[in-house]
Amino acid sequence: MKPPLRRPPVATGPPGRRAAALAAAGVLLLTSGCTVANSGSAAGADAVQVVLPEEPPTLEPCDASLTATGRVVRSNITEPLAERVPKTGGLEPKLATGWKQTSPTTWRFALRKGVTFHDGTAFSAKDAAFSIDRTIDSRIECNVDGYVFGDSELTATAVDSTTLKVTTAEPDPILPLRLSFVEMVPTSTAANAKVREPVGTGPYRVDAWNQGINLRLDRYEGYWGRAPDYAAALYTWRAEGSVRAAMISSGEADVAVGLAPADGAGDNSVEYPNNETSYLRMDAGKPPLDDLRVRRAINYAIDKKGLVASVFAGLGKPAGQLVPDGVTGYNPDIKAWPYDMKRAKSLIKKARADGVPVGTKITIIGRNGIYPKAAEAMEVVQSALREAGLNVEVKMLDVNAWTEYLLRPFPKNAGPTLLQAQHGNQAGDAAFTMDQIYGSKGAQSSYGTPGLDKKIQRAGREAGRDRQAGFADALAYQSDKVVRDAVLAHMKGIIALAPDVSYKPNSASGDEMHLAEIHPAG
Template identity: 30%
Template sequence: MKKKKFWSLGVMLILVLSTILAACGASDNKDSGSKDASTGGDTASSSGKTELVYGRGGDSVALDPAVVTDGESFTVTANLYETLVNFGEQDVTINPGLAKSWEPSEDGLTYTFQLQEGVKFHDGTDFNAEAVVKNFERWKAGGEKHPYYSTQFVVGDTQVIESVTAEGDNTVVFKLSQPQAPFLKNLAMSPFAIASPTAFEANEEGLSTNPVGTGPFKFVDWKRTASITIEKNPDYYIDGLPKLEKVIYRSIPENSARLTALNAGEIDVADGLSPSDKTSIESNDKLQLIERPSMNVGYLGLTATRAPFDNVKVRQAVNHAIDKQTLVDAFYEGLAQPAKNPMPPVISGYNDDIPGYEYDPEKAKALLAEAGYDGKEIELWAMPVPRPYMPDGQKIAEAIQKNLADVGMPSKIVSYEWATYLDKAEKGEADAFLLGWTGDNGDADNFIYALLDGDNIGSNNYTFYDNQELHKLLVAAQTEIDEEKRNALYKQAQEIVFADAPWVPLAHSTPILAAGAELQNYIAHPTGSDRLDAVYFK
């Protein structure tokens, strides 16, 4: 949830047609796929420091990217594993990864990838075409264990990826059952990083606590709720990377405690900081402020299968009851804008003509009366960890609690440890819950279909909302290559979501991080998964 500041509209308007053309046109010169290891110039640290301590708000759920959906897990796995294709340093353009080139067919049903040679997994086994095949077979067979695979590559009962075939050691051919507009962008997502088949065939469950990828860093140990340590992969195939010897991810739940630890030199990077800290960071010459390009939405989910939110008028009433502008002013301090749609304005296909639900307590009271709401107390779930789209879940929940009380809806705030929170919400156990989403690939499909389509109940659709008219539009949009027609479908989809009100979209934020001034080449990615291979200390 993610799973994420504003990009240039030019970049964000790129859809798969332009991506395919770029891939075709550039495949001749994508002969290595290697990053420029010289980035940052002379990287010798004057202090001799080669260990980075990364402070974050919560622990990972698991270290097998195929089985998780939370950003804290991907924060770590992005440096242990790699995908076939990569996003750009600060955008979602498609670049080489474990595949150095690719060629789509004219009908968009076949993709042929040429793989990097000489790459090894951390367990010493070879990365090759057969390893890619086995990973996709594993995800396809895993069902609910691999939620992202079903979200991105299964539409109803249709498997989008019909087959994956190895042609020799270094060529992989994907055959699709239907065109998929965001196919390459999907492949670049963190959940589709390639793991060692030797590792998961021996102990698939063990991959969650003993990850084995091809990335620039290797797993060392995990002290639950405290720290995860990774170290330099000496056999990494890109010369000169990584520049750090070790990275330690420390869990420090309190925002202020993370900033205090950074000021004391106990950590080198502090993620998930409160927007209110921006001024103090900018005024401290020993620190640097890092803004993450915005590609997220924070929301209040209303579980549509639980009373009273099984009544659309109650859901609409709650939308009118919440004062979003005050929430943004109080908790985001100018680093967010109120949301009205389930995806941010930077995503192509955003419908700006939707008016949004204005803050109107009297209208909310009238709708509750029309719905026959009996005044029964609801549970309001507050996120236990800060995330880019939700800097302080408890305080935001308290503000929402007051808004609801003002219209006659009493609520009790509850919370759980992060992994438990996600698990219980996924099972539909919440009445109303705070959550959010950082876009994985910059495509509208990754917001509306992933989060609100009936196909994804039990994975990323925690509201259990299911509208068949919406489903038909989203399926059509997935296979539509014409950009204008595709955008029109997503705009229609947002009108349906607006009317049905399964969420209260709250805010699109610009998350901030801070780091010591000596840290170089830290690039915050819109997806929230930051690569640390080129980071170093001056």
């Protein structure tokens, strides 16, 4: 199979001078009270500077399905065997040049020759087999394992230096798509522990990670593919969206992500569908959230249209399911829950009359920077749920503390929680939503049922139209019979670009921003 043609660079404006921009915006930065120290001084003239909402919690490749990690690591530092093209949904070769299914449970991958890791060693089928085994080894609790593979059992074997054989316990019609989430690392990588600074085959290598300040990547001169335009990339992080936008205006950054309309990026801003769905995960195994009436009441109590129009400033669309249109399994018959406070109050009242402890404190576990105005969104939800008759408090956390609640094993003695979360199905198949988020043993699942598990497993064995129908049925069952979540909205994103930089965001940009696709404008 042939890789698709690269998209041409998109000019975003006339070339600009960073020094002039700094002088023009100096007053703004001083009066705003923000500090941009260390943001650009280490970059150099031939470096692209990216400002993020948060510092990556890790650069571990097997956790690259986490947004904060993946947007730095994936296809920048490390690379997979194949890569999904957001525009078409198809797979393009990366470190594998082709693949074929040789039996219902066996696939063969032909690997690219002449590829080296950043330490100079050659990439081979032994490294690929090791990377797969390491990623699906639960002993180091890789997020990719739960997100992509679930309970799947497979064996990866090096046939020779450029041929990889992968055998699955059950037929898996989308195995190449699953393996596109496994980043390749050398066999010298620790097998029983996560790494801080990975060695990969990507166009950039880790130069220096100054904890709490910045992260610098340098172009890898031995890269097998086309060399990226910039010799280096400097990542910094600022929690306030207005500060990130100001850094673009001042020339302190070239690209800023995770912005809101109110952040003031102006003509530098670019909107795009970011493939993310915002939702609240209910701790449905604990009272009062173990009562279906309470979970339904929560959905009725939240005015999703109002939330999108006000807090999200129109950057979204009210949603009733975690997967958006275009993903295999999307069910067009599932609509966003209507806002009906009267009905929500009635359900809570009936639950209380039957002895359900609706007065028990429910904690909303929020995450700073998960999307613009994250705290304000949870305050709106808190107000609505209190009005419905529930006892709700908000606890906003930074990404590291929040991740403790996202992934198994969850914190003990936390009481009933609603987790502010966001899910991006960049793989384009509902299996990557259903297994990890709704399966009883899913890495991000707080609750599941045998009935839903069976529907998920049945759909996962199918292909084509049967696969679409099976997952659409599982999503409908979840929405009607389980109601584990309060799905809020399918989101849009905003990034800001400096005038002398061009980049065309796509639906995957929120999860993985390829530095090689960023170019000087003109």
